[in-house]
Amino acid sequence: MVETSSPVTQPHSTLDEFLIAERDRFRELPGLDDVLRAVAGAAERINHLVRRASLAGVLGATGEINVQGEVVQQLDNLGTELFVEALRRSGRIAALACEELGDVLLIEGAEDAPFFAVFDPIDGSSNIDVAVPIGSIFGFYARSGKVSPESLLRPGSEQVAAAYIVYGSCTMLVLATKESVDGFTLDETIGEFVLSHPGITLPAGCPYYSVNEAYQDRWDAGMQRAIAELRSRCSLRYVGSLVSDFHRTLLKGGIFAYPADKKQPQGKLRLLYEASPLAFIIEQAGGAASSGRERILAMTPDAIHQRTPLIIGDSEAVAMVEQCVAQD
Numbered sequence: 001m002v003e004t005s006s007p008v009t010q011p012h013s014t015l016d017e018f019l020i021a022e023r024d025r026f027r028e029l030p031g032l033d034d035v036l037r038a039v040a041g042a043a044e045r046i047n048h049l050v051r052r053a054s055l056a057g058v059l060g061a062t063g064e065i066n067v068q069g070e071v072v073q074q075l076d077n078l079g080t081e082l083f084v085e086a087l088r089r090s091g092r093i094a095a096l097a098c099e100e101l102g103d104v105l106l107i108e109g110a111e112d113a114p115f116f117a118v119f120d121p122i123d124g125s126s127n128i129d130v131a132v133p134i135g136s137i138f139g140f141y142a143r144s145g146k147v148s149p150e151s152l153l154r155p156g157s158e159q160v161a162a163a164y165i166v167y168g169s170c171t172m173l174v175l176a177t178k179e180s181v182d183g184f185t186l187d188e189t190i191g192e193f194v195l196s197h198p199g200i201t202l203p204a205g206c207p208y209y210s211v212n213e214a215y216q217d218r219w220d221a222g223m224q225r226a227i228a229e230l231r232s233r234c235s236l237r238y239v240g241s242l243v244s245d246f247h248r249t250l251l252k253g254g255i256f257a258y259p260a261d262k263k264q265p266q267g268k269l270r271l272l273y274e275a276s277p278l279a280f281i282i283e284q285a286g287g288a289a290s291s292g293r294e295r296i297l298a299m300t301p302d303a304i305h306q307r308t309p310l311i312i313g314d315s316e317a318v319a320m321v322e323q324c325v326a327q328d
């Protein structure tokens with residue numbers, strides 16, 4: 001994590017005002033501000049759909065199965081279309097990888113654009129029909145060299161920024177750059193994300209652990225010991241929607257785990273566009289993220305939809321899990 005005091009002195013600025021006020025940090029990343037505006041604009045439209053989901057007729061599955069064998073919800077498709085179109089129109093994205101698209105999408109006419117985007121447009125989509133919070137996750141990389149599908153297979157440590165949006169009891173966009181982690185709340189009366197959580201740092205301690213306990217018989221012995229240890233000293237919270245569980249962990253402290261298990265030996269979550277962006281955010285906020293055996297940000301994916309176990313949150317708690325896993 002880069003040690004700086006929060007550069008943000010003026011709360012309640014809009015995201016746009018923030019990007020202008022913080023122009024120094026974006027000077028070395030020209031065009032990233034356009035990308036973030038594009039993402040925020042599409043997120044605001046998705047927020048409208050989520051809020052009116054059953055009225056807008058966007059609930060339910062499409063009947064399709066995606067490249068990962070998962071049921072595609074209508075909102076998965078709408079979210080993909082809105083974000084892809086917004087990123088394309090920003091003119092700043094040369095290529096992107098998305099959970100719902102089988103292959104890397106090279107943006108025609110934008111081969112020389114400065115950035116790549118990797119994203120999960122609607123995470124936790126199985127929760128859509130029951131009004132549980134869902135989210136969107138983004139990682140951004142600077143393009144280097146000629147763009148090809150392989151150029152997106154980069155370790156998370158090379159991200160220049162990462163962000164997520166949580167569509168919850170309020171809608172928030174949390175943005176991490178190498179300078180700070182800042183949270184913006186959507187003010188629906190003006191249609192703008194407004195800075196509400198400047199300079200987020202992970203609270204010390206581990207009040208909560210978050211894991212799907214139903215799978216414990218499928219974990220290795222080391223992981224069972226680690227979770228037993230957390231159970232003995234923390235309270236349990238598990239929404240089953242990664243962005244929600246991560247957002248609580250970031251603001252309240254604690255640890256989230258989606259371990260490998262006998263049914264899913266590689267874990268469930270995807271390295272490139274779920275684990276790595278959240279790992280970038282948690283490290284910038286003072287926490288840690290691991291597969292159980294290595295730092296998430298040091299892992300280079302072999303394929304865009306590669307899965308990984310994810311242990312993320314309080315550094316000491318993550319280290320304790322790693323130690324238990326190493327004893328197996």
Ligand code: AHM
Nearest residue numbers: 070123124125126212240241242243
């Ligand atoms: P998705 O990207 O297809 O929505 O799947 C990921 C979701 C995460 O939001 C959540 O952490 C996890 O799946 C929950 O899985 P489980 O129901 O096995 O606990």
Ligand code: MG
Nearest residue numbers: 120122123124
């Ligand atoms: Mg997801």
